[in-house]
Amino acid sequence: MKVEKRREAMLQAVLSGMNDVAALCEHFGMSEATVRRDLRALADERRIVRTYGGAASVGVHEPEESLDTRRESFREQKEAIARAAARHVQDGDTLFLDGGTTTAALARCLAGRKDIQVITNNLLAVGALASADVRVTLIGGDVRPSSMSTLGPIAQVALSRLTFDKAFLGADGVVAGRGLCEATAEQAFLKECIVAQAASVFVLVTSDKLERASQQHWTPLEREWRLITDSFADDAAIERFRQRGSVNVERAEMDAR
Template identity: 60%
Template sequence: MKAADRHRAILDLVLTRDANVEQLSEALGVSEATVRRDLTMLAKERRLVRTYGGATALVGAHEPEASLEERKSAQREQKEAIAQAAALHVKDGDTVLLDGGTTCAALARHLSAHRDLHVVTNNLLAVMTLANVPGMRITLIGGDLRASSMSTLGPLAELVLSRLSVDIAFLGADGVAADFGLCEASAEQAYLKDCIIRRAASVVVLADADKLGRTRQQHWTPLERDWRLITTTLADEIRLAPFRALERVIVEVAPMGVE
């Protein structure tokens, strides 16, 4: 296992519970000396907290947000695979909510074949994709513009959501942790997702493999109901195991390279 993959696996394991060196060594199939070196490096990078004999998660650490252009270019193949899988859960006549973000924007491109859809969204990228689709009804959630994701949020967006309900909501996030929920860079983003979850009959989280177990932002939206996670085959079982262990979560792994 490469060092980068090993570090990701350690972070995923530590996120679910405090872990000691012996447990991590056994889970990863490497020596305890290797684990100790990895823990020391990860602690120096402020990605976890070193404890006596092991480590614990550094929940609440903050990293700079990527720009919109960086978001658009990152993990394009994964986003496309996730979008194709997500579109299969939409039925003609549904009211669908698309969250902000580039993965939900990718999903919008796969909705044009459906009939009699009502799309509710705060995602301006999705609106640009769907605006000229015949028969598509679009409700744009207003509010304050967040230019880094080309989405809206804030009190006005929350008010609109309180007057609506949807059949299925597709959510993105900066990170998804099995025991914590969705993490975001701002309290407004996290609370808007909470509003969405409360107004949806079913909830689907769209997350590429790199976002699983990621806890590098400071604001959280708990997922305390049944929900579906759609990721890709690039997510190994170490990353998926904490989600599979939760009865309320259905894990769906989308194949890569499907046209």
């Protein structure tokens, strides 16, 4: 089989969900070195995203859901993830809550805590926390209406002056070995700034976002971090994150209280 046809066939296999190098080797009857070389070539052409032990589809730039749609989608899963995340918060912690509806659910779980301080760019979280007398520091910047969060140069400068014990991040997608994907470069870079200032990093995403490369802008995660997702997460997807070694994975049970 000619190289071009072989790589086109491999691309179609990846797009259909065959993401592991071992599975691709078996399917095509090729050596691991050849498969990896073809995957690198496809990644260089931006047709796929290389991941730890395999590849994932890049996908088209998906339109962002409206804020109202985000609030309603996967609500039970987000609440379960938020409850699981809240159990990692200890007395005296200074936290950062990223923008998004899952981190806003975490804010509701933390309402009433008098022994923590929350720094956030999430306008959805501020109301729940401030009305419950939680100490809140709001990061300034440009307001992004589709997520009701702040970002931009002002937010970046403010973050450079702060540190926190734990950062809780959301994302449009998360890919093992690649990081978090976002709709804009500003969002991705702001998350990178947050990660740099945090002693511990938690990523809170519903299982539909695992191995999802739906946007073109990335925040790398080149450190230890914890992924908290819901109980519907696919075992194979979870295993790809665990194989990284630097990722602790936690599944939040729907009936957790």
